[in-house]
Amino acid sequence: MAIRRGRGVAAINYPTGMNLGGDPTQALVHSTPTGNFMVTLSSVDLGQGMKQIMAQICAETIGVPTDRVVVDTADTDTGPHCMGTFASRGTHRAGNAVIQAAREARQVMLEVAAEELEVNASDLETDGEGNILVKGAPQRSISIFDVALSAHFKRGRSISGRGMFLIPRSYPEKETGAMKPSTCYAHACTVAEVEVDDETGEVTVLTVKNVFEIGRALNPKMVEQQLVGGSWMGISHALYETTEPYYPNRDHGGTDFNQYLMPGPGDLAQTEIIVLERPSADGPYGAKGPGEMCANPQIPAVANAVFDAVGVRIDTLPITPERILRALKAQAPN
Amino acid sequence: MAKVPVQFTLNGAEKAEFIDSGTTLLHALRDKIGDTSPKGGCHQGTCGACTVIIDGELRLSCLTLAETCNGAAVTTTSGLSEGGVLHSLQRAFLDAFATQCGFCTPGMIMAAKVLLDHTPNPSREDVVEALSGNICRCTGYEPIIQAVLTAARSNSQNAV
Amino acid sequence: MELRKSYFADQRKDDLHEIGQPRPRSDSPGHVTGKTTYFADRNFPGMLHLKMVRSPHHHARIRSIDTSEAEKHPGVVKVLTAKDVPHNVYTILILIQIGPEDETVLADGKVRWKGEAVVAVLAETERAAQEAAAKVKVDYEVLPAVFDMEEALKPDAPIVNEYHGRNYYLYDSGECRKVRFGDVEAGFATADHVLEQTYQSSPIEHAPTETTGCIVAPEGNDRFTCYTNTQAMFFTLDNASIILQMPGNKLHFVGGTVGGGFGGKVDVIVEPIAILGAKLTGRPVCFVYSREEEMQISSPRAAEKVVIKDGVMNDGRIVARKVTGYTDAGAYSRHSPYGAQKGAGHYPGPYTIPNVWIDTYCVYTNRTPSSAMRGFGVTIGDFALEVQMDKLARLIGMDPLEFRFINAYRDGDMKAHRQPTEGAALIECMQEASRAANWPVAEKFMTMSSYAKGA
Numbered sequence: 002m003a004i005r006r007g008r009g010v011a012a013i014n015y016p017t018g019m020n021l022g023g024d025p026t027q028a029l030v031h032s033t034p035t036g037n038f039m040v041t042l043s044s045v046d047l048g049q050g051m052k053q054i055m056a057q058i059c060a061e062t063i064g065v066p067t068d069r070v071v072v073d074t075a076d077t078d079t080g081p082h083c084m085g086t087f088a089s090r091g092t093h094r095a096g097n098a099v100i101q102a103a104r105e106a107r108q109v110m111l112e113v114a115a116e117e118l119e120v121n122a123s124d125l126e127t128d129g130e131g132n133i134l135v136k137g138a139p140q141r142s143i144s145i146f147d148v149a150l151s152a153h154f155k156r157g158r159s160i161s162g163r164g165m166f167l168i169p170r171s172y173p174e175k176e177t178g179a180m181k182p183s184t185c186y187a188h189a190c191t192v193a194e195v196e197v198d199d200e201t202g203e204v205t206v207l208t209v210k211n212v213f214e215i216g217r218a219l220n221p222k223m224v225e226q227q228l229v230g231g232s233w234m235g236i237s238h239a240l241y242e243t244t245e246p247y248y249p250n251r252d253h254g255g256t257d258f259n260q261y262l263m264p265g266p267g268d269l270a271q272t273e274i275i276v277l278e279r280p281s282a283d284g285p286y287g288a289k290g291p292g293e294m295c296a297n298p299q300i301p302a303v304a305n306a307v308f309d310a311v312g313v314r315i316d317t318l319p320i321t322p323e324r325i326l327r328a329l330k331a332q333a334p335n
Numbered sequence: 336m337a338k339v340p341v342q343f344t345l346n347g348a349e350k351a352e353f354i355d356s357g358t359t360l361l362h363a364l365r366d367k368i369g370d371t372s373p374k375g376g377c378h379q380g381t382c383g384a385c386t387v388i389i390d391g392e393l394r395l396s397c398l399t400l401a402e403t404c405n406g407a408a409v410t411t412t413s414g415l416s417e418g419g420v421l422h423s424l425q426r427a428f429l430d431a432f433a434t435q436c437g438f439c440t441p442g443m444i445m446a447a448k449v450l451l452d453h454t455p456n457p458s459r460e461d462v463v464e465a466l467s468g469n470i471c472r473c474t475g476y477e478p479i480i481q482a483v484l485t486a487a488r489s490n491s492q493n494a495v
Numbered sequence: 496m497e498l499r500k501s502y503f504a505d506q507r508k509d510d511l512h513e514i515g516q517p518r519p520r521s522d523s524p525g526h527v528t529g530k531t532t533y534f535a536d537r538n539f540p541g542m543l544h545l546k547m548v549r550s551p552h553h554h555a556r557i558r559s560i561d562t563s564e565a566e567k568h569p570g571v572v573k574v575l576t577a578k579d580v581p582h583n584v585y586t587i588l589i590l591i592q593i594g595p596e597d598e599t600v601l602a603d604g605k606v607r608w609k610g611e612a613v614v615a616v617l618a619e620t621e622r623a624a625q626e627a628a629a630k631v632k633v634d635y636e637v638l639p640a641v642f643d644m645e646e647a648l649k650p651d652a653p654i655v656n657e658y659h660g661r662n663y664y665l666y667d668s669g670e671c672r673k674v675r676f677g678d679v680e681a682g683f684a685t686a687d688h689v690l691e692q693t694y695q696s697s698p699i700e701h702a703p704t705e706t707t708g709c710i711v712a713p714e715g716n717d718r719f720t721c722y723t724n725t726q727a728m729f730f731t732l733d734n735a736s737i738i739l740q741m742p743g744n745k746l747h748f749v750g751g752t753v754g755g756g757f758g759g760k761v762d763v764i765v766e767p768i769a770i771l772g773a774k775l776t777g778r779p780v781c782f783v784y785s786r787e788e789e790m791q792i793s794s795p796r797a798a799e800k801v802v803i804k805d806g807v808m809n810d811g812r813i814v815a816r817k818v819t820g821y822t823d824a825g826a827y828s829r830h831s832p833y834g835a836q837k838g839a840g841h842y843p844g845p846y847t848i849p850n851v852w853i854d855t856y857c858v859y860t861n862r863t864p865s866s867a868m869r870g871f872g873v874t875i876g877d878f879a880l881e882v883q884m885d886k887l888a889r890l891i892g893m894d895p896l897e898f899r900f901i902n903a904y905r906d907g908d909m910k911a912h913r914q915p916t917e918g919a920a921l922i923e924c925m926q927e928a929s930r931a932a933n934w935p936v937a938e939k940f941m942t943m944s945s946y947a948k949g950a
Contacts, residue, residue, distance in 0.1 A: 008932070008934075009885065009895075010885075010895055010896050010899075010928065010932075010934065011877070011881035011884075011885075012845065012881065012884075012899050012903070012921055012924060012925055012928075013844070013845065013877045013880075013881065014844070014845035014904075014919075014921060015870070015873060016837075016840070016841070016873075020833060020836070020837040020840060020872065021836075021840070023591060043728045043729060043751075044728075044751070045725065045726050045727065045728060045750060045751045045753060045756075046522070046751055046752060046753065047726060047753045047755060047756035047757075047760075048753060048754070048755055048756075050520055050522070052521060052522055052751075053518065053520045053521050053522065056521060057513045057514060057516070057518060058513075058514070060512075060513040061511055061512060061513040061514045064512075066512075066513070067513050067516075067518050072521075074751045075728055075748075075749065075750045075751020075752070076747075076748075076749050076751070077728050077729060077732055077746070077747060077748040077749075078747050080728070082729045083727075083728065083729065084727065084729075084730065085725075085726050085727025085728070085729075085730050085761060086726045086727065086756065087726055087727065087756075087758055087761050087867055087871075088867075088871065129512035129513070170591075173668070173672060173836065173839070173840075173912075175667050175668040175669075175673075176668070176673065176675065177673075177674070177675050177676070177913065178668070178672065178673050178674030178675060178676075178839060178840075178853065178911070178912055178913075179912060179913040180840055180912050180913075180914075181912075181914055182837065182840030182841070182912065182914075183840075185917070185918055186845075186918065186919075188845065188919070188920040188921045188923075188924045189924055190921070190924040190925045190927070190928040191928070192928050192931070192932035192934060210928060210931045210932045212924040212925075212927040212928045212931065213924070214502075214920035214921075214923065214924050217507070217514070217515070218498060218515065219514050219515065220515075220516065220517055220518055221496065221498060221515065221516075221517050222517035222518075223517075223520065224496070225496040228496065229496075231869075234869070238699060238874070239878075242699045242700065242702075243696075243697040243698060243699055244697075244698045244699065244700045244790055244791060244795050244863075245697045245698050245798070245862075246697070248695075248697030248698065248798050249642040249643040249644075249798070249823075249860070249862075250642070251553065251609065251642060251862060254790070254791050255700075255790055256786070256787040256790050256791060257786055257787065257790070258702075258786075261700060261702065261790055263702065273931060274496040274497070275496070275497050275499055275927055275928075275931055276496060276497070276498050276499065277499050277502045277503065277920060277923055277924060277927065278498070278500070278502070278503060278507055279502070279503040279506060279507075279918055279920045279923075279945075280503070280506055280507050281918055282917065282918065286511065286514045287507065292869070293869045293870045293871070293873075293874075294870070294873075296869055296870060296874070297870050297873065297874050297877045297878075298877070298881070300874070300877070300878045301877060301878045301879075301880070301881030301882050301884075301885070302881070304878065304881075304882050304885075305881070305882060305885040305895070308885065314882070314886070316692065316693065316694045316695065316879075316882065317694070317695040317696070317697075318695070318696040318697065318875070318878060319697075
């Protein structure tokens with residue numbers, strides 16, 4: 002009887018957005034009289050940071066700092082339709098809608114600035130800090146604050162825009178299954194290292210090294226939040242979680258957090274996260290959806306590592322000590 | 336049903352209410368007094384989202400009867416910042432990106448505060464132990480552990 | 496976390512101001528001060544609490560329901576049964592033309608899973624609602640139930656859901672969603688080895704720290720405001736409108752600050768019945784799942800069975816892959832027919848295989864209906880695929896990571912569902928993993944690229 006070590010690898014991809022498309026999202030953007038910008042949506046922030054990311058996307062597109070943008074979302078009396086927050090679609094779908102709306106608003110903003118500066122709108126650029134400059138002659142500039150005031154009170158222009166993003170729905174061909182499930186895919190590869198106690202069947206995940214390719218990390222700290230939390234959930238799925246421990250038997254289902262098991266703060270694997278960025282052709286600033294796929298590769302990586310450690314395959318999730326011990330017993334000569 | 340009087344301090348302010356006997360402190364705080372910072376995640380004492388501090392000790396407000404709190408000093412996360420200045424733990428949670436959905440955060444901060452009040456220079460193991468009654472489904476815990484360790488370090492630096 | 500900017504640098508412009516910056520989250524100050532307002536952080540005078548009477552049986556006919564004792568219970572304001580729900584038989588994906596309507600808001604004549612909602616009790620306090628719910632008398636005739644997908648698919652199995660009339664979802668392609676690419680049998684015939692393996696999972700709970708719920712307040716003008724933690728505002732509003740036969744303009748949904756979702760809050764379960772309660776009583780109504788309900792009543796991630804048969808050559812090429820996937824939908828469809836066919840689009844994984852055959856089934860059993868969860872339709876499939884990859888590599892005596900390089904998809908490769916691969920990055924992820932994990936592979940794999948050959 003011994004503690005045995007093993008490691009396993011898994012590589013995966015994951016589609017961004019609702020399977021087969023057909024899932025629209027809209028956004029509206031408008032400026033206040035003093036050049037702050039409102040983004041109006043009906044998308045839902047589940048904790049992944051939807052509001053913050055939409056603010057950064059709008060700010061980048063308009064050309065203002067993020068703190069000049071306020072996101073008002075998830076009120077059906079004010080926000081235009083969004084299909085919902087699921088299927089790694091929030092950033093991709095809503096982000097594209099916000100870009101379209103923000104571009105339209107930016108165009109009006111530049112037109113008003115052009116009138117104030119007596120130049121062509123196409124000769125203007127933003128400095129990202131709240132000013133509009135004449136290209137090549139940055140001393141000729143106007144603040145967005147002043148442009149918004151002019152638009153409202155002098156020129157009667159609405160600095161606003163509408164955005165709608167829809168990937169047309171794909172219908173699978175009946176016989177061949179020809180279809181377009183998604184327009185872009187995120188990728189991952191995970192190496193997990195485990196210790197298995199072959200006396201108790203207990204598995205300890207020592208390390209996980211996760212490489213994720215997510216298009217673009219729009220806010221790297223928030224991407225890290227998702228990826229670290231997802232990696233934890235993947236390990237949790239691999240080793241602990243089920244509402245029906247003896248499926249298909251319906252008995253013994255957990256009803257509280259003492260019975261439904263997940264790793265606690267004392268059970269964490271040493272977790273390394275590396276992010277690659279291959280911008281997607283149709284993603285907002287190249288982004289893909291990282292939220293779901295980040296919890297997938299750890300499960301098979303841990304399963305493969307368990308085999309590497311003790312030489313038994315557990316092909317049924319979760320990989321419990323009971324299953325490992327039964328497999329070891331079945332494998333043992335008499 | 337006859338009402339029962341309860342009187343305690345909440346974040347230093349006197350509170351007095353008439354409640355139904357058997358009302359939990361969680362319900363009294365949220366529904367009667369209007370402090371919704373403790374969250375009801377399970378109402379069975381297994382998630383820690385309702386964690387508060389009573390007379391310096393960590394308590395689950397969903398398992399504490401309000402009528403047992405007469406004369407006590409109750410602290411919640413909503414009372415931590417003073418004069419608009421965040422408590423070092425709140426600051427550390429922000430800086431470490433230790434919140435995602437935020438539902439577990441007030442309970443986590445309460446649990447961490449009790450730890451740091453008793454153990455100003457905790458080890459990682461101390462932090463893990465202190466947070467072990469609080470469930471988080473988003474973060475994978477590591478950023479929260481780091482936030483608590485950071486807060487402890489900044490407290491001891493400020494004390495010097 | 497480390498960003499490795501050396502990969503794909505030629506495809507990326509890094510000249511942005513706000514994108515790519517680690518800006519602080521605007522919602523975090525509210526979280527750390529306890530000021531963030533979740534749906535349940537609202538308190539309305541006169542608010543009623545809704546509790547469900549639930550089926551204790553997996554499958555049963557309802558002979559009779561007697562609510563008289565419950566109605567007399569102190570504090571009870573209203574007791575609702577199926578006849579009170581205007582459009583009681585519904586299915587949520589009807590909004591995107593995926594039927595049939597197969598589920599009841601409140602059970603009508605039958606229950607099909609243990610925990611199914613039968614009667615809704617609205618009372619002044621949670622306690623009164625709970626006590627009254629215990630006084631509802633339902634007379635059941637227990638029927639044979641089926642829990643195992645294989646059993647359910649047998650011709651003599653009890654029918655779980657009469658609205659389907661069979662224990663699987665009928666796609667336009669038949670009993671399963673199919674993908675056919677190349678000639679899989681010819682592939683197996685030429686393979687050096689053929690390996691068929693079966694993988695299995697069981698239901699998994701989302702376990703958000705905030706349970707599913709809503710509060711509905713009548714606005715006094717024939718409109719109802721529903722404060723909810725749904726993941727999909729208009730999807731829920733529009734389904735509630737259908738179920739309640741109430742024009743959508745009478746409904747106002749407010750949400751968007753949610754204590755974790757993970758896919759568990761895209762069913763439309765709590766809102767319609769709470770709105771109905773508010774309409775019939777004229778009072779605000781709160782319906783929030785207990786933790787026990789969240790664990791055993793709310794939809795879990797489906798249990799899946801995945802059978803993979805592969806033909807592999809000694810040089811590492813996979814020449815044929817046949818996948819049969821079974822998704823355990825439980826008693827009702829919810830999102831499962833969609834999840835099962837998402838699997839069909841996902842297999843055979845991120846590998847280029849010339850001969851592929853995929854069948855994915857959505858199977859009905861007498862258990863808690865399953866639905867979407869993080870990685871819907873893919874997570875369990877990836878477990879099966881990637882364990883299978885490990886077994887295949889060992890079968891031919893090859894390093895498992897090198898084996899994946901040989902089969903990894905690249906730009907331009909045709910996928911089994913007949914879309915050319917674009918934007919691939921699997922190879923680069925594996926190269927970086929090889930470095931990070933100190934898992935060396937042959938130099939030729941470290942110099943590979945996802946870009947199309949010659950590009």
